[in-house]
């Protein structure tokens with residue numbers, strides 16, 4: 673049995689500034705034709721500002737065009753950022769998280785995928801100190817122990833990458849905090865985690881480290897200009913995973929017609945996309 677998953681990430685959708693809508697519609701058309709068993713959306717689903725209800729509603733409605741089962745996880749642009757220096761001074765809060773869950777559903781979940789267990793986690797909670805952090809951690813430890821008891825491999829999906837790898841690369845806002853990563857490791861310590869699938873960096877990059885694969889899914893919407901400090905591929909697209917027996921393989925999906933929008937051109941000099949030029953798209 674093969675269980676196929678498509679990971680969409682960093683869709684950054686908005687009806688007022690619909691920069692990423694055409695790319696998103698192209699990917700959705702491709703996915704609806706290819707009919708994977710599941711789509712996982714790993715955060716930054718709405719454009720930029722976590723309290724923008726209109727963008728959140730637009731993004732949720734657009735995901736309604738998927739005709740296959742899907743699950744979502746929040747990104748920093750959906751519920752606020754983690755760490756000591758959150759983006760635009762907007763930290764993750766319980767109010768932002770609750771608003772997201774009302775629209776999108778649970779921000780942590782488990783799905784059976786043949787022999788595998790897919791565990792989706794809210795990466796912004798780790799190290800946040802919010803009440804929901806302890807709740808998620810206790811749930812994740814239970815899910816990890818259950819998978820370990822059944823000797824099943826685990827794939828973890830989340831927004832921010834747990835770490836960076838390679839010479840000279842340093843942890844910053846591109847990854848979870850060191851304390852967050854330590855807390856996540858503790859939760860899933862019982863499990864045989866073979867894959868960490870994340871988004872957030874807007875680059876496609878993959879490696880197998882200490883027996884676990886790390887895959888960074890690209891954004892469906894935009895890239896940042898210049899060479900990658902991480903050696904990743906700066907392009908838009910999505911990732912397909914094939915879970916077969918106890919193994920997993922992945923490949924980049926890049927349906928024809930997708931455009932590598934450059935975030936600096938989209939924002940046209942504004943500090944963030946929320947203040948970029950209007951580009952209305954009908955719902």
Ligand SMILES: [Fe+2]
Pocket residue numbers: 682684716747872873874891
């Ligand atoms: Fe993003």
Ligand SMILES: [Fe+2]
Pocket residue numbers: 716747748749831871872873
């Ligand atoms: Fe992000």
